Amino acid sequence: MRPTVHDIAAEAGVSLATVDRVLNNRPGVRSVTRDKVERAIATLGYVRDVAAANLAKGRSYPLIFILPGGENAFMRGLEAEVRAAMARSPAERTEIALLCVPAFDARALADALAEAHRRRPAGVAVVAVDAPEVTQAVKRLRDDGIVVVTLVSDLPGSARDHFAGVDNIAAGRTAGNLMGRFLRGRKGPVAVVAGSMLVRDHRERLEGFQAVIRDCFRARQILPVVEGQDDAALVEKLVAALLERHPDLAGIYSLGAGNRGLVAALQQAGRAEAVCAIAHELTPHSRAALLSGTIDVLLNQDAGHEIRSAIRVLKAKADGLPVIEAQERIRIDIFLKDNLPNGQA
Amino acid sequence: MRPTVHDIAAEAGVSLATVDRVLNNRPGVRSVTRDKVERAIATLGYVRDVAAANLAKGRSYPLIFILPGGENAFMRGLEAEVRAAMARSPAERTEIALLCVPAFDARALADALAEAHRRRPAGVAVVAVDAPEVTQAVKRLRDDGIVVVTLVSDLPGSARDHFAGVDNIAAGRTAGNLMGRFLRGRKGPVAVVAGSMLVRDHRERLEGFQAVIRDCFRARQILPVVEGQDDAALVEKLVAALLERHPDLAGIYSLGAGNRGLVAALQQAGRAEAVCAIAHELTPHSRAALLSGTIDVLLNQDAGHEIRSAIRVLKAKADGLPVIEAQERIRIDIFLKDNLPNGQA
DNA sequence: GAAGTTTTGATGTACGTAAATCAAAAATTT
DNA sequence: AAATTTTTGATTTACGTACATCAAAACTTC
The missing domain is CATH 1.10.260.40 (lambda repressor-like DNA-binding domains)
Incomplete structure (x- = not known):
């Protein structure tokens, strides 16, 4: 015993x-x-015995999640996972609140963090925008002993306790490596479509992609990055323009959201097969595009894992307990049409 | 409240x-x-309140893990994860015992299952060998209300409660897809090295690989599969023979263990760069080979996740509780040298 | 060595559930 | 309607920890 x-x-x-x-x-x-x-x-x-201790303490964990609003399918997937976690709340002793803020808006995010602060939760999980006012807001939370976990997009150099998301530089490198190999023997430049350079994850993916192409596939030209604001309509316009301007375009790396626009533009131009497309995040649309061959590879981060991991870490850190690092590492899923999971998304 | x-x-x-x-x-x-x-x-x-209930019941979960012995690095990794789980036992109310049996030996495995039965645990996790006596032994466990989870290699058609492992057909298909694309424009046949056709996971990987090459890369010839018994020395001999017999060999898919032999043979023959190699399981050796370029892609299943998932499922099923399917899906990691995690293995 | 302070012990209640016992009430059978 | 069986209530103890209270003991200090 x-x-x-x-x-x-x-x-x-x-x-x-x-x-x-x-x-x-x-x-x-x-x-x-x-x-x-x-x-x-x-x-x-x-x-x-943590269970007994929590029972005796009547402990519960008020947590606040802050996500960008808008139509970004991946973010809505994250939100769905947060709501699923809310449904599990009674069993997990959590009390989860959800705040949505405009995407790519540092000011609004800092305000939301301040609002979260006022509610005095045990922890906050936030999809960060990389800006000084956000860093400061995080610091104020930490100073009051509130645990902060960044989600999806990190805020290094801030006081955040943990980052629940993938290594985005590695993701970009992976995309670059696959793109380089898939295009072996084919000529033509590759394009990069990002959401916004204001968020760290997009900057890092770009950096990794460029580094690999530069170092391992020297001959391949990379066109200047275009920013689609994670907005399908805008992405479609931008990609259509790219396709028109570059009849020899060999590949597109879409490192943000709005892939509906990417797919539409490729199919519109009749270049779905010819152009190698690598994109991020598994959504109903991107899944269909992968299966149809319009998209060749999807890099994905599992929203469910990220949310559950964030909650585990928030609870553990709130109690001052250690976390199993290996268990909390969020992996980059690489999906071809052959290894798509059946379920959700 | x-x-x-x-x-x-x-x-x-x-x-x-x-x-x-x-x-x-x-x-x-x-x-x-x-x-x-x-x-x-x-x-x-x-x-x-499960915590309170368990406290009141003084419940604990005696579990037995049955793994193949031998030098298979992946299996030793699994064992290490089981031992790590044993170390966490007090906090998780588990009492884990570990049994090692000779690899690919159905008789020995059935005996081990019988021994496990005698000890009357709440659950058993087993790396299955696909044979009738094993299926029967599993049935006897189930009949006594002992939960059975297969690990890594499944036993469909048996009474097992759950399979904690990857979709091996999808893994094989993924290898086939990547191999086909990477070799675009290059001539020459591809070879497949398995461990043994006695285990389901190897058979399924082979099946998936062959299906994709057959359907999507029709021109590519697949050589007859060779069985290396997951033994590095034997694999080395077999691969060396293959390389000699086929000077134009374009790729090798190694779907079992013993990759030390694969790497040695490729390097010995000076064909490490020329031949596209796709292998399974991240180990110190395979990691080094991936970084050096001898291996081009590693498919991996995370041993830590598998063990933790198996334990969660065993506990849940032992209590008759539902499991979060999405959380227990073990994913196929695809590692290029660009997205290798830093830590372990 | 008396007064004061700090440290320790003894004890009880609480958390939410499990499990047991015994008595009381209700339903069923004769 | 009496006897029997089944169903329900009331109450208690336990699990391992947290937290509070009050008294006793052990240290200081002068």
């Missing part, structure tokens, strides 16, 4: 109350006594 | 004892009364 506080009290030759004082570092214990107890804990290998 | 059994008793106008009888379907409740209670549960949205 695993040892309990009673066993420790016996082993250390002190009372239960003293063990309790040590465990919850309450005042009024001489350091000699504290040592005795800590030695007993070590020799017996005592681990606090 | 979330409702408790007391609230249900009040709402239903019955006593606590009756609520308890309904909740834990103990006998001695008229169906009218049972209905009243169930309606109260529904209207209040009561969810059992």
Whole structure:
């Protein structure tokens, strides 16, 4: 049987109350006594029963999620996962609130963070926009002991406790590597369509993609990046223009959202087969495009995993517990039409 | 506040004892009364506090993991993850035992399952060998209410409760798709090296690979599969022979273990660059080979995720609880040298 | 060594559920 | 309607921890 506080009290030759004082570092214990107890804990290998402790404490975890609004299918998928987590709340002792803010708007995001601060939750998860006012708002949360996890797009150099998202430089590199190999022997430049250079994840994907093409596929020209604001209509216009201007375009890397526009433009121009398209995020539309061959590869981050991971980390950090790093690493899914999962999205 | 059994008793106008009888379907409740209670549960949205219930029950989960022995690096990785789970046991209320059996030996595996049966655990996780005596042994476990999860290699048509592993047909198809695209414009046949056709996962990978090459890359010849028994020395001999016999060999798909042999043979023959190699499982050796360019793509299943998933499912099924399917889907990692995770393996 | 302060012990209640016991009430059978 | 069986209620203990209270003991300090 695993040892309990009673066993420790016996082993250390002190009372239960003293063990309790040590465990919850309450005042009024001489350091000699504290040592005795800590030695007993070590020799017996005592681990606090978190479930029992939470039960006794009646602990719950008020959490706030802040996501960009708009029609971005991936973000709406994230939102759906947050709502699924809300439904599980009673079983997980969480109380989750959801805030939506305009996309790519640092000011609005900072305001939302301030609002979150006012509500004094145990933790906040936020899809970050990389801007000083956001960094500062995060710092203020941390200063009040509120755990902050960035989601999807990170805010390095800020005080955030954890990033729940993929390595976007690696994602960009992966896209570059696959694009380079798939186009072996074919001529023509490749284009990059981003959402906005204001968010870190897009900047990092671009950086990784460019680095690999530059270093490993030197002959391949990369056209200047175009920004589609994650908006399908705008993306369609931009891609159509690209296709017209570059009849020899060999590939397109779409590293943001709005892929409906990408697909529409490619099909409109009758270049769906000819142009190698690599895009991000599995949505109903992108899935269909992958299956039809318009999109060749989809890089994806599993929204469900990200949300569940964020919640696990928020709860653990709120309790000052360690997290299993390997378990919380969000992986880059690479989907070809052959390894698409059946379910959702 | 979330409702408790007391609230249900009040709402239903019955006593606590009756609520308890309904909740834990103990006998001695008229169906009218049972209905009243169930309606109260529904209207209040009561969810059992699993933590409190487990605490009260003093529940623990004795589990047995059965893995193949030998030097297979992936299996040793699995074992390491099982040991890591053992270390977490006190916090997770599990009591995990580990049994190792000779690889590809159905008789030995059936015996191990019988031994596991004798120990009467709550659940068993097993890397299956596809044979009738194994299927029967699994059935006997199930008949005694012991949960069975297959790990890595499945046993469909058996009574197992769940499979914790990747879709191996999809994995094979993915390898085929990538191989076909990477070799575009290059001539020459491709070879397949398996471990043994006795295990389902290898058969399925082969099937998927062949199907894609046959359907999408018709011109590409596939050489007859060779079986390396997941043994590096044997694999090296076989691959060396293949390379000698086929100077124009364009690619090799290694769908089993023993990749040290594959890499050695390729490098020995000076064909590391020329031949496109796709292999399975991230190990220190295969990682090095990927980084050096000898291996072009690694398909991987995360051993840590598989073990943790198996444990979650075993516990849930042992309690008759539902599992979050999407969370338990083990994904096929596709690693290029650009998206290798830093950590372990 | 008396007064004061700090440290420790003893004890009880609470969290939400499980499980058991015994008595009381209701339904069923005779 | 009495006897029997089934169903229900009331109450208690337990799980492992948190937290509070009050008294007793051990240290300081003068």
